[in-house]
Amino acid sequence: MIPLVFLFLTLFNHEVYGRARWTEAQANAWFQSQTYIMGSQYITSDAGNQLEMFQNDTFNPTLIDYELGLAESLGMTTMRIFLHDLAYSQDPTGFKSRLETLLQICSKHGIKPLLTIFDSCWNAFPKAGKQPEPITGVMLSDIVGTYANDARVLGWDLWNEPGNAFNATQNAALEQLLPQVFDWALSVDPTQPVTAGIWAGLNGVVPSIQINNSDIMSFHNYDPASNFEGMIKTMQQFNRPIICTEYMARTRGSSFITHLPIGKQYNIGMINWGFVNGKTQNNYPWDSWQNPYTTYQPYLWFHEVFRNDGTPYMVEEAQVIKRLNGCPKGLKSTAASLKGLTCYNAYTTPLNSTDAAAACAKTYSNLGIIGSAAQNTDVINYVSANFSSCDKFYIGLYQDAYGGYDWPMAGWTYDNSAYVNWKTGYPTNDTTAKCVVLNKDGTWTNQACSTPQCYICSY
Numbered sequence: 001m002i003p004l005v006f007l008f009l010t011l012f013n014h015e016v017y018g019r020a021r022w023t024e025a026q027a028n029a030w031f032q033s034q035t036y037i038m039g040s041q042y043i044t045s046d047a048g049n050q051l052e053m054f055q056n057d058t059f060n061p062t063l064i065d066y067e068l069g070l071a072e073s074l075g076m077t078t079m080r081i082f083l084h085d086l087a088y089s090q091d092p093t094g095f096k097s098r099l100e101t102l103l104q105i106c107s108k109h110g111i112k113p114l115l116t117i118f119d120s121c122w123n124a125f126p127k128a129g130k131q132p133e134p135i136t137g138v139m140l141s142d143i144v145g146t147y148a149n150d151a152r153v154l155g156w157d158l159w160n161e162p163g164n165a166f167n168a169t170q171n172a173a174l175e176q177l178l179p180q181v182f183d184w185a186l187s188v189d190p191t192q193p194v195t196a197g198i199w200a201g202l203n204g205v206v207p208s209i210q211i212n213n214s215d216i217m218s219f220h221n222y223d224p225a226s227n228f229e230g231m232i233k234t235m236q237q238f239n240r241p242i243i244c245t246e247y248m249a250r251t252r253g254s255s256f257i258t259h260l261p262i263g264k265q266y267n268i269g270m271i272n273w274g275f276v277n278g279k280t281q282n283n284y285p286w287d288s289w290q291n292p293y294t295t296y297q298p299y300l301w302f303h304e305v306f307r308n309d310g311t312p313y314m315v316e317e318a319q320v321i322k323r324l325n326g327c328p329k330g331l332k333s334t335a336a337s338l339k340g341l342t343c344y345n346a347y348t349t350p351l352n353s354t355d356a357a358a359a360c361a362k363t364y365s366n367l368g369i370i371g372s373a374a375q376n377t378d379v380i381n382y383v384s385a386n387f388s389s390c391d392k393f394y395i396g397l398y399q400d401a402y403g404g405y406d407w408p409m410a411g412w413t414y415d416n417s418a419y420v421n422w423k424t425g426y427p428t429n430d431t432t433a434k435c436v437v438l439n440k441d442g443t444w445t446n447q448a449c450s451t452p453q454c455y456i457c458s459y
């Protein structure tokens with residue numbers, strides 16, 4: 001028989017408190033069921049802040065659809081999106097209908113957003129001074145409650161950088177409010193995790209509240225690789241999944257190329273600050289408040305993945321991001337490779353070699369580069385199984401001005417120790433046959449570059 005008091009507590013617990021903080025096992029099981037969590041903080045490039053992004057007059061679903069398409073093209077799986085308490089309180093119904101539209105667009109692009117509710121950095125203390133609690137609690141339980149069972153939402157980042165730029169009075173209020181914020185979120189029994197990122201060390205009352213209440217751990221770090229790795233190790237002590245919810249400030253030594261492989265190695269989620277350059281001007285460093293960069297441009301962009309025209313700021317970064325997202329919709333070869341290129345996509349619309357190379361470049365790839373016999377076999381198996389309509393495919397190898405053969409990567413030229421798999425009698429010494437195709441039997445032959453063929457891209 002179930003003791004009455006236990007039954008009562010269970011009911012009480014469910015009705016009033018929603019759910020408890022996940023156990024470590026629950027949190028880790030959740031993490032393992034997700035595809036690799038990688039993405040950017042996202043605000044539409046035509047908005048200067050979240051209020052503009054979410055207000056009725058300036059909400060722009062067409063642009064969101066285009067920009068999240070860019071995220072999808074890099075294989076990103078999440079976007080960290082700040083909501084805004086003012087946009088909500090002006091018009092809760094309208095705000096939620098726009099949030100619904102946003103979630104539909106996210107879902108279309110395979111993006112599960114991490115929704116961020118409150119912010120110490122960008123807004124003032126929510127409704128500072130005058131009874132913040134009721135407004136805060138209503139908004140939280142309404143928004144989290146509306147989507148508590150919605151698989152389109154990755155999780156709830158309840159408060160961005162709690163205490164950043166707060167004075168002592170505000171901090172004292174925060175110490176009272178923050179535990180309630182977690183309680184309100186859990187009161188509606190969300191199926192997603194709640195978190196609030198550590199941003200200035202683990203010591204102090206506020207970080208302690210964050211650590212003790214988060215289902216999954218999250219942190220911000222804009223430091224070079226060794227410090228970043230140290231922070232991951234520090235966060236591992238809690239035995240819970242970890243997401244780095246802010247990094248990437250190129251001039252501080254925090255970049256995609258340095259940090260993404262470390263994040264992947266430790267299997268933590270990776271979300272950088274900045275996506276498409278626009279009205280927030282996140283390409284400028286933090287000192288742009290004092291130095292507005294009106295007379296010269298920064299020599300290296302601080303944040304952002306894409307330029308405003310939709311091209312990546314650095315193609316090499318786009319390639320690294322895409323590759324670490326696990327070769328979306330293509331072959332991931334585990335065989336020995338050249339320059340770490342392991343992902344392949346084949347295309348069946350015949351193009352001449354110049355146009356094929358340009359088509360690859362559009363997906364942040366090179367015309368196929370094959371680095372070993374095992375990789376050649378992987379590629380052949382992949383195209384035979386999936387692209388049987390083509391009997392040959394352009395790869396990137398081409399005859400240079402001296403009659404040698406090169407791969408199409410800057411700074412890398414043909415060397416005789418590199419793997420080749422010429423068909424007997426090839427390459428022919430024909431100066432009109434400077435491009436190379438991979439044949440169905442795995443051999444390579446050179447031919448005219450103008451002939452339209454299927455082609456393979458790699459990155």
Ligand SMILES: *[C@@H]1O[C@H](CO)[C@@H](O)[C@H](O)[C@H]1NC(C)=O
Nearest residue numbers: 055056057058059091093094
């Ligand atoms: C919201 O914006 C749309 C398009 O700009 C407009 O048609 C509609 O009337 C607006 N709704 C409200 C409640 O202001």
Ligand SMILES: *[C@@H]1O[C@H](CO)[C@@H](O)[C@H](O)[C@H]1NC(C)=O
Nearest residue numbers: 125128129166167168169170
């Ligand atoms: C702290 O900041 C709040 C909000 O800006 C302000 O109202 C208050 O006077 C400040 N308190 C102190 C002690 O500076």
Ligand SMILES: *[C@@H]1O[C@H](CO)[C@@H](O)[C@H](O)[C@H]1NC(C)=O
Nearest residue numbers: 204205206207208209211212
């Ligand atoms: C967090 O949990 C630790 C260990 O249980 C405890 O010592 C600490 O006081 C808690 N922090 C807060 C702010 O409650």
Ligand SMILES: *[C@@H]1O[C@H](CO)[C@@H](O)[C@H](O)[C@H]1NC(C)=O
Nearest residue numbers: 403424425426427428429430
């Ligand atoms: C092409 O010419 C090079 C020297 O120029 C020669 O070594 C090679 O055997 C020739 N290949 C063929 C297939 O005739």
Ligand SMILES: *[C@@H]1O[C@H](CO)[C@@H](O)[C@H](O)[C@H]1NC(C)=O
Nearest residue numbers: 351352353354355449450451
């Ligand atoms: C490929 O076709 C394009 C036009 O689509 C043309 O400009 C280009 O010169 C062609 N390249 C070769 C190698 O034939």
Ligand SMILES: CC(=O)N[C@H]1CO[C@H](CO)[C@@H](O)[C@@H]1O
Nearest residue numbers: 329330331381382383385386
């Ligand atoms: C992209 C694609 O169609 N991949 C398929 C290629 O073939 C293998 C083996 O049949 C499938 O597992 C892939 O899904």
